[in-house]
Amino acid sequence: MIVQIVELDWNIGSELELKAQDIIGSKVPPSRIAENPSYFDCKYCTYKGVCFDGEPVEKNCRSCKYATPVENAEWHCGRWNAIIPKEEIIKGCPEHASINNG
Ligand code: SF4
Structure with a gap:
């Protein structure tokens, strides 16, 4: 196991808290990371069908x-x-x- 100790940054913590609130309260799925299903990360994503092919969630x-x-x-x-x-x-x-x- 690798452990990394980082300096506490309250500003980054607050930003991450707001980001989490946005994601939890969102009524729509998050944006895709790419608009093309052949994008490297999308090719291997389990949810590619939901994102690009209209598969049900x-x-x-x-x-x-x-x-x-x-x-x-x-x-x-x-x-x-x-x-x-x-x-x-x-x-x-x-x-x-x-x-x-x-
Ligand atoms: S699945 Fe049914 S119970 Fe759940 S939020 Fe939708 S309508 Fe309400």
């Missing part, structure tokens, strides 16, 4: 347009207007609306 509440993160590390469903029980988040429901369908 895994069905769960985290990939649903109706889900929004709320306080206490919980998720709210806009379709059912309720906090989603933790054990249901990984399953989704029949009303799942994929984040990669426009």
Whole structure:
């Protein structure tokens, strides 16, 4: 195991925290790293089909347009207007609306 000790930089920490909040709260998938599926990193990516070929995303509440993160590390469903029980988040429901369908 390799361990690297770095000097604490509060500014970088704050930037990374904001970046994480953006990713968690986003209603759309992140941008591609390339616009061509033959780009080296894309060729070997497990999610190439989702990015370029319209394959469906895994069905769960985290990939649903109706889900929004709320306080206490919980998720709210806009379709059912309720906090989603933790054990249901990984399953989704029949009303799942994929984040990669426009
Ligand atoms: S409960 Fe259903 S509609 Fe609500 S966020 Fe989850 S999958 Fe989407």
